Amino acid sequence: MRLWRRVSRNVAGGGVCAFAAMLGGQSTPAEAFDFSSLDVFGLFGSKEQPPAVSTSTLPYQLSFDLGDAADAKALTRTLQDASLLYRLRQDAPPDGETLARRMAADLNPLVDALWSQGYFNAEVAIAVDGVALKPGVEPGAALVRAAETHRNREPVPITVRIQPGPVFGLRNVAVVERGEGAPVIADPAKVSKLKPGDAATSGALRAAQAALVDHLRNQSRPLAKVVEMRPVVDHAARIMDVTYVVEPGPLAGFGAVTIGETGDIPPAVVRSFIYLEPGDPYSPKALADTRKSVATIPAIGSVRIREADKLDAAGNLPVFVDVTERPKRLIGFSARYSTIDGPAVKTYWEHRNLFGGAERLRLEGDIFLAPRINGTKISSFDDFERSDLGGRFTVSFMKPALWGTRYDWLVDGTGARERVGTNRYGGYTARYANVTTAIRRRFSDTFSVQAGLEVERGQTSDVLGQVDYTLVGIPLSVKYDSTDSLLDATRGIRATASVTPYPSFLGSTVNVVQSKAAVSGYYAIDEDARYVLAGRVGLGSIAGEKLADIPATRRFYAGGGGSVRGYAYRTLSPLGPLGQLTGGRSLFEASVEARIKVTDTIGLVPFFDAGMAFESSIPNFKQELQYSAGLGLRYYTPIGPIRLDVAAPLNARKGDKPVAIYISIGQAF
Template sequence: MLHLRRLRNNRRIVFPVVVGVLLSGMPLAPAVALDLFGWLRGDGNAPPPPSAQALPYSLDIVVSGDNSDLKQVLKDASTLQSLQSDPPPDAAALASRAEADLPRLIDALWGAGYYNARVTINVAGVPMVLQSPRRDAATRAAAGYLARALVPVQIVADPGSQFALRDVAVLDARTGRPFPPAELPPRVVQIKPGDPARSADIVAAEARIVDHFRSQSHPFAKIRRQNPVVIHPAQAMDVSLSVDPGPRAGIGTISIHGAENIDPAVVRSFIYTEPGDPYSPAELASMRKSISQIEALSSVRIREGEALDAYGNLPLFVELTERPPRVIGASVQYSTTDGPAVRAYWAHRNLFGGAERLRLEGSVFYLTEDGGQPDRSQDFSWDNLGGRFRASFLKPALWGTRNDWLVDGLVERDRTEGYTSRLANASTGIRHRFSETFSIQGGIEYEKGQATDILGQIDYTLVGLPVSLSYDSTDNLLNPTKGMRVIASVAPYPEFLGSSVPMTVARGTASAYFSLDEDARYILAGRIGLGSIVGADLDEIPANRRFYAGGGGSVRGYRYRSLSPTFLGDPIGGRSLLEASLEARIKITNTIGIVPFVDAGTAFDSSFPNFDEPIRVGAGLGLRYYTAVGPIRLDVAIPVNPGPGDPSYAIYVGIGQAF
């Protein structure tokens, strides 16, 4: 019998890096060029040609039985493989590199459950094994290849039979007895007799056991003793784990450190956990996510205390880092269906020391006569030019409460295929945060404008009392893999408040995300949107306030806001809306993914969808490049059942998923 001392298999892990260009605060970092698609060529570890300054080598890995999984295990563990593109300076260094690889490769095969494995590394025909590396002979043989040819290096592995687990015992360190299933369910341990004796599976079981007890309010849970025993004659392993759950604890005092320029009361208003609440890592993750909503902060770290306080609670230390207070940005975009657009903005994230945000944003866009398809013979027309200027102010945590004050102003000239509008809008409201996922908002809105379409011109005034709610349990803003989002609003514009068009506008959008695997490489995402206007006839409602579908955030493949009832061939909008989308987000590699999708929707003349209008369907395929900031999105969509004048295809580019 052999007591296995080195159970964990250390592997080299390569994380892909994406470099972006951000205009965020001063000073600006220099731009860095990066080959985003070198993975396509497969030349990451190709050796350089022979030279007098180095000794490059070719590498071949042979595994008995042609086991491709084990070959990959050896590649991941081998420095001969990972450093092949960085050849050693001489033959002695090459022999040293091969000799150092021998214990690594043996450990890697042990970690996969092959405890009778043998590895030989042939350097220029000289075999090197762990018990007799023959370093000097390998050095002499390899020296003859200097400046002449690549040194042939071959890793030959005979793994033997894979060992199996014979006995698995998980014991309570306090009593020395196994945990009852109610305290430690078998689904947590997972490993059982008869499973392959892989160290990675045992280490993963240890992590699951500790995580389980931590989730049950035991912050100091740990593996006290690990005793794996390999029995070579039986080709088996016995494993005994001694687990100390530690004391049960609640959450103690929460101290805030860092972010000296931000009022701590603002940060505390985004903490929904109270002292004495049960401790759990999920609660800490929720706290971190909630505090991260403060735009003035760049990072949030929650450090746990090393001991419980006198009340049996665990103190927490929230450590914050501020962002640069000022940020500027700009973007240029072009859609084959919607035309070009330019946007720029400036923002201050901590205007008065209470994480107040002031944002000024302007954009200019141009709609060509046929909805985005350029025509060189077409002259520039000011009538097709649109633009908007928006100012928004947010005061979070009024008087230290969970109430936020929002003020917005907008001046806009919009131009779509169906209408032209000009307006000025101002609104203010109070948002109450019940938790990091749920909030409601109410306020008052004033808008004065003019809208012109084929039905005529409407000069209007709207004074309303909008109310909305928001629920977001997703794990990522730009690339959600689980959870759901719901946004719903209703805004009455009664005549007694001064509205020239008495009506009530309601709208809601819900999306859900479901991962088909633990690594979130296969995601199903769905979205549905509904809208309704009651209280006024269609021709009384300003054209820009009616519902339309179509475009990158709606039904891809069709022009922006072009799907609705028509009059003389022009879209005139509707009083109700129905939209739906379904996507399968599939990762091909860690950085590259494809997204087949289908969208459907349109607007209707009636206040509720009556399906008198045909439901337009768009389908397509997207490409995603995943970065640390978010996925870069390229979607190509075609109309499935196009109407007269609809484009044959549309291309969309952006950052973040479509919904």
């Protein structure tokens, strides 16, 4: 679609030429997609060769001559896209007169294409054997004869000669209100991002138009629109002044939220995840947050939010929400591997609408190679023992929006047999079963609190001895998440904190209070988030019993792919008898990353990690921390980045491997 139509092509003496705007919102006739544009990829064979010569048609060979234009390749592509001659090059006309008319019809679109790139003094001519056709001139008999001389001999050689001249720059940018004539935006250059001297291209002007509308909508003006654009070109000075005429529309809030199509999902469940209320100030960000919030319901595949085209009687804008349901059942398989943590496989099954209320039931089974911690190795298949396999089975159930409220019911169960550590530093073995049920209260799309009841029975064994235990606790937690993505956050903060007392009067054999907290932040340096700084800090504490009386699975350890990369999983902790790991009663972890997108699909991530578990119930920073650094490679896909991290310990202990490799989906934090 052209940005403007010409009112006059040239002004004698370099005068001023005005254009009538063609707004981006106007409809244009549909055009068939030209698959020949894919020729550059070699997908459909070459279309550069003209049809064979014949007595009944007049095929032609088209070329573009742009002289010494600096951006000749890109400009040629723009001209080809606008050219009727180029699009119809495989459809040979029957005679020279038809070909001449086709050439004449190409002139105005070519001039439009040049003007859209800022070439307002461009000269255009289409020639056959030296006979040229220029804008404003009708094709004559000489051009027809020149074309006919090639009949049944060779394709007619047609050359599009362009002298683009200089690119015009912008000078003044103004934004005025329709009918008032007064400025409506204090700093239009800042909002439109158009600066004096910028190239006066249609793409820049169209992007500025969208930015102006977005700015007004962000001021709670949902009906804002640009009704006219008035570009004025001074050919002598080679500059353009442009004025945008806008209708800002009234200030408005959100009106009624109507739930439309939901499939088999109850509308009340969808409404529970919408935090817009009638009268709230209108905000495009609030709509984006609503879409993201509703999409967190596991049963929902996509969310569509529509705005009314006019305000209601109260001066608010009604909103309509439609969702599509995901397939109800899911079964899958995954595998992972790290050079330190070893291989693991997982299978899972999920039902996303179990009882017709968007309930999710998920079953998972993990099998992994449990590391040897007794000084022996698996050198051959005959060395393998049943105890070298670890396993974990989990079941989770969620009932969202209890009775249409913002309360969710959660149930999680886990049964596991695992062995954690290394031959060099030992570790622990554990068998346990855990069941937790909780109620979560969502206050907004970013903030929630949760309280529940937890029961766990198990047995752990390590260098400090064997602990047979029962834990009955009351887990309390709070979560805040303002990030823009779960797997690849570029902006926002993610914070969680929990405290769980396990008092003996509830039946716990270990009377402790466990606390955890983690916060991560993400800052995009540029608007397109190609450069992102990310940081994370994690803390933990256990108060109450002595270290030896606490189950090894509940003690704190650092190290591994989600902690201090480069060190084996859960191997950073105090050392007890025989230099073996004991775990700690407190934890500190920190990570920083620079996420750099080299291309749209490839990224590099240099990172630095630090952490350690401590014997005291509060981190003791007089004790040495363990550090690591590395470089990650990211391959960005529609579902999230595929992560490959190579990490090396900076102050390695004896027995630590020099390098560790981690592969997974999603960022490290």
